[in-house]
Amino acid sequence: xxxxxxxxxxxxxxxxxxxxxxxxxxxxxxxxxxxxxxxxxxxxxxxxxxxxxxxxxxxxxxxxxxxxxxxxxxxxxxxxxxxxxxxxxxxxxxxxxxxxxxxxxxxxxxxxxxxxxxxxxxxxxxxxxxxxxxxxxxxxxxxxxxxxxxxxxxxxxxxxxxxxxxxxxxxxxxxxxxxxxxxxxxxxxxxxxxxxxxxxxxxxxxxxxxxxxxxxxxxxxxxxxxxxxxxxxxxxxxxxxxxxxxxxxxxxxxxxxxxxxxxxxxxxxxxxxxxxxxxxxxxxxxxxxxxxxxxxxxxxxxxxxxxxxxxxxxxxxxxxxxxxxxxxxxxxxxxxxxxxxxxxxxxxxxxxxxxxxxxxxxxxxxxxxxxxxxxxxxxxxxxxxxxxxxxxxxxx
Ligand code: SAH
Numbered sequence: 001x002x003x004x005x006x007x008x009x010x011x012x013x014x015x016x017x018x019x020x021x022x023x024x025x026x027x028x029x030x031x032x033x034x035x036x037x038x039x040x041x042x043x044x045x046x047x048x049x050x051x052x053x054x055x056x057x058x059x060x061x062x063x064x065x066x067x068x069x070x071x072x073x074x075x076x077x078x079x080x081x082x083x084x085x086x087x088x089x090x091x092x093x094x095x096x097x098x099x100x101x102x103x104x105x106x107x108x109x110x111x112x113x114x115x116x117x118x119x120x121x122x123x124x125x126x127x128x129x130x131x132x133x134x135x136x137x138x139x140x141x142x143x144x145x146x147x148x149x150x151x152x153x154x155x156x157x158x159x160x161x162x163x164x165x166x167x168x169x170x171x172x173x174x175x176x177x178x179x180x181x182x183x184x185x186x187x188x189x190x191x192x193x194x195x196x197x198x199x200x201x202x203x204x205x206x207x208x209x210x211x212x213x214x215x216x217x218x219x220x221x222x223x224x225x226x227x228x229x230x231x232x233x234x235x236x237x238x239x240x241x242x243x244x245x246x247x248x249x250x251x252x253x254x255x256x257x258x259x260x261x262x263x264x265x266x267x268x269x270x271x272x273x274x275x276x277x278x279x280x281x282x283x284x285x286x287x288x289x290x291x292x293x294x295x296x297x298x299x300x301x302x303x304x305x306x307x308x309x310x311x312x313x314x315x316x317x318x319x320x321x322x323x324x325x326x327x328x329x330x331x332x333x334x335x336x337x338x339x340x341x342x343x344x345x346x347x348x349x350x351x352x353x354x355x356x357x358x359x360x361x362x363x364x365x366x367x368x369x370x371x372x373x374x375x376x377x378x379x380x381x382x383x384x385x386x387x388x389x390x391x392x393x394x395x396x
Contacts, residue, residue, distance in 0.1 A: 001037075001038050001039065001040050001051070002033055002037060002039050002040070002054075003028075003039065003040040003041070003042055004021070004026050004027075004028055004030060004039050004040070004041055004042075005026070005027040005028045005042055005043070005044055005046075006021075006025050006026060006027065006041050006042065006043055006044075006049060007024075007025055007026075007027050007044065008043060008044055010022065010024075010025035011043035011044070011047075011049055013379070014041065014049050014050060014064060015049060015067075016379055017067075017377060017378070017379035017380075018064075018379045018380060019063050019064045019107040019112050019377065019379070019380055020059065020060040020063060020064075020107070020112060020380060020382075021039075021041070021052060021060055021061050021062040021063060021064065022059075022060050022061070023060070023061050026061070027044060030054070030061060033054045034054070035054060035055055035056065035129065035130040035131040035133075035134060036053060036054065036055065036130065036131045036132075036133070036134025036135065037053065037054045037131075038051060038052070038053055038054075038073050039051070039052055039053065039054050039062065041064065048069050049064075049067070050064040050065070050066060050067040051064070051065055051066050051069075051071075051073060052064040052065045052066075053065060053073070053131050053132065053134075053135070054131050055113055055128075055129030055130060055131020055132050055134075055158075056129055056130075056131065057113060057128050057129045057158075057162060058162045059382075060112075062112075062129075062131060063107060063111065063112030063113055063132075064112075065077070065110070065111060074138075075138050075141060075142075077138075078111070078135065078138040078139055078141075078142045079141075079142040079145060079146075081104075081109060081110040081111055082104060082109075082116075082139070082142040082143070082146060083142075083146060084109070084110070085103055085104045085105075085109040085110075085116075085375075086103060086146050086147075088109075088375070089101065089102075089103050089118075089373055092373060093118075096183075097183055097184075097185055097186045098183060098184050098185055098206070099118075099119070099120040099182045099183045099184075100117070100118060100119045100120060100182035100183070100184055100189065100191065100201065100203055101117070101118055101184075101203055101206070101371075101373045102115065102116070102117050102118070102203055102204075102373040102374050103116050103117065103118045103123070103373070104116035105373070105374045105375045105376070105383075106128075106383065107376075107377060107380055107383055108374065108375035108376040108377055108383060109375055111132070112128075112132075113127070113128040113129050113131065113132040114126070114127065114128070114132050114135075114139065115128075116139075116143075117199075117203060119180060119182050119191050119193065119199070120180060120181075120182045120183075121149055121150040121151075122149065122150050122151050122152070122153060122173075122176055122180065122193055123143055123147070123149050123151075123152045123153070124152075124153050124154070124155065124193055124199065125139060125140075125152065125153070125154040125155070125171070126154070126155045126157055127154065127155070127156050127157060127158060128157050128158060128162055129158045130158045133156065133158065136154075140152060140171065140172065149173060150173055150174055150176065151170065151171070151172065151173025151174055151175060151176055152171040152172050152173055153169045153170055153171060153176075153193040153194060154169050154171050155169060155197065157197075163197075164196065164197035166196070168194065169193065169194045170194060176193060176194075178191070178192040178193060178194060178195065179191055179192050179200065179259070179263075180193075181263055182201070184201070184203075184206055184209065185206065185209070185210045185213075187209065187213070187234060187235060187238060187264065188260075188263045188264050189201040189229075189231065189234075189260060189263070190229075190256075190259045190260060190263050198228075200229045200256060200260075201229065201231050202228075202231070203373075203374075204338070204370055204371060204374050204386050205231070205232070205298075205336070205386075205388075206371050207368055207371050208232075208334065208336065208368050208388050209231060209232060209235035210235070211366070211368075211390070212232060212235045212236050212239060212294075212296070212334065213235040213236065213238050213239035214239060215239075216236075216239070216294055216332055216334075216390070217235070217236040217237075217238075217239030217240055217241040217294065218239055218240040218241070219240060219241070219242055220236070220241050220242060220292075220293035220294045221241070221242050221243055221245075221292045221293050221294070221328075222236040222241045222243070222244040222245070222292060222293070222294045222295075222296070223244075223245050223247070223285075223292040223294070223295045223296070223326070224236070224244060224245065224246045224247065224296045225247050225278045225281070225295065225296065225297050225298070225299070225323075226247070226248060226278060226297070226298050226299045226300065227246035227247055227248045227253060227257065227273075227296075228248055228250075228253060228256075229253065229256040229257055229259070229260050230244075230246045230253070230256070230257030230260050230261065230273065231260060232296045232298070232334075233245075233246045233257065233260075233261075233271065234260045234261060234264055234266065236294065236296075237261065237264075237266050237271060238264060238266070241294075243270065243271060243272070244271045244272070245271070245272040245273075245274065245292075246271070246272065246273045246274065247274045247276055247278050247281045248274075248275065248276075248278075249275065249276060249277045249278070249305060250275070251275055253273070253275060254273055254275050257273045258273065277305055277307070278299075279307075279308070279322070282322040282323075282325070282326065285326045286325060286326060290326060291326050291327060291328045291331075292326060292327060292328060292331060293327075293328050293331045293332070294331060294332050294333075294334070295323050295326065295327050295331070295332075295333050295334070296333075296334045296336070297319065297320070297323050297333060297334065297335050297336060298334075298336040298337075298338075299312060299316075299319060299337070300312075300338075301313075301337070301338060301339040301340075301341065312337050312339040312341070312342075313339060313341040313342055316335075316337060316339075316347070316350045317350040317353050317354045317357075318354075320333070320335060320350065320351060320354035320355075321354045321357060321358050323335075324354060324355070324358045324360050324393060325358070327393045328393075329393065329394065329395045330392065330393070330394065331392075331393050332365065332390060332391065332392055332393070333362075333390075333391045333393060334388065334389075334390055334391075335347075335351060335388070335389045335390075335391060336386070336387070336388040336389075337386075337387050337388075338385050338386055339385065340382045340383075340385040343381060343387075344367070344369070344387050347387045347389070348364075348389065351364075351389060351391065355391075359396050360393055360394065360395055360396065361394045361396065362391045362392065362393055362394070363391065363392040363394070364389055364390070364391060365390040365391065365392055366389075366390045367387075367388065367389050367390070368386070368387075368388040369384055369386050369387060369388075370384055370385070370386045374386075
């Protein structure tokens, strides 16, 4: 096993549980280490810090796996981490209203660069580096021991920016017929595990969808921007929304949104689904003097269309200002971001600035971060990426 010397300041962080091995933290050279190699970490004086694996991601060059000198990283290690993770999701496994959730959340469950989601008997493994992919057999063997699953699928996300590598994503078991229909607090979602990078539903928004359905939708006009397959629109419609409008620039979003309405027994023709750039929709809405009781704003961290690039860190404030302009007085904005480039404090700063600059007084009604199955560790706040703020708008 190769040993990497860690600079003193970083060594102190790793001692406190920081799990990511940053390139700039390493004193010795790391160029000749192969993906998947186990590495020992020491401080500058050679004092033991931990053991981990080498795997280059968009962030970092690997993850600490144990701070226990005597714990071997072998099949038993993977089984023990997965077993613990499964036990912690016992309640979700027993919940017949929710059949899709995360069973293993990377560093939060002790193995960075690896996530596993459960979709009603199917597992979806996501590998975030070639390094962690080297442990595929150990992870699959652990799943074999823990569950009588229908099949395992995978997403390889180890190209440079953590982007998905196109492939047949089937690993083993009996191939599913997609879409499969999963449930989340009784809401149905059509899910595809072998059709590109995304499955049709983002499982980290479970609590937000429930809040919208149960407490914010009844009788309201709802605008869902960056709507993807319309999961928030469906939640609002099930909660009794007067009408929802879903806006997404991707062509595929139309059929996929119609499908999500249909699998919930909702008439999609009673709702609007627009394939359109959100920024153009804002101009259109202003021109037509449209306004909404509830607006959901959940943009990607980064997006590039032909006309513009959007970055949440740079552009969220302006996006909110445009949203405020088409929100009814006393209406609610659900401001959401999955950007790990900033935390809740900075996000609230964007919100405050947008409210001030539009002369609006905004009241925070509630806040959400990742749900409990997306387990995170205190020492690595970047992993706690989701931030959702429900805002009441008072126009002056
Ligand atoms: N809110 C969704 C997830 C959004 S994923 C949900 O909860 O399911 C981000 C979506 O933004 C993608 O579907 C992408 O097509 C869309 N998108 C990116 N840039 C856009 C733009 N300028 N206008 C409209 N949609 C955009």
